Amino acid sequence: MLRRFSISLEESLLDKFDRYIQARQYDNRSEAIRDLIRKALVKKEWQADKQVMGVITLVYDHHQPKLQEKVTEAQHDFHHHIVSSTHVHMDHNNCMEVIIVRGKAGEVQELADRLIALRGVRDGNLTMSSTGKALR
Structure with missing residues (x-):
């Protein structure tokens, strides 16, 4: 099940993020954010020697x-x-x-x-x- 939440960002950071997702050909911001969260969690597993x-x-x-x-x-x-x-x-x-x-x-x-x-x-x-x- 998907749940919605909102994020507030400075305009300059949002512009950089939009360029990031465009360069990586994401369909939308949500997909890019999900991938960034997953990568952070994988990194945490590696740091915890899982x-x-x-x-x-x-x-x-x-x-x-x-x-x-x-x-x-x-x-x-x-x-x-x-x-x-x-x-x-x-x-x-x-x-x-x-x-x-x-x-x-x-x-x-x-x-x-x-x-x-x-x-x-x-x-x-x-x-x-x-x-x-x-x-x-």
């Missing part, structure tokens, strides 16, 4: 000596957090690894940090999501 899900994305030079072995070793060390992983060849030199993870936020963050810090990783990111348990 059960979460996320995606670790790595771009790396596959010619870097022993890098693939280290990526695989880290995933084996955290095997109970790995839901799925996909390896993509971007070009002759670069690969992308996408790893879906689940577990306590701190442990998931630890795995992501370990992988992203490996020599030869050109870009790495952890995208946080929630299992939804704490949002209900």
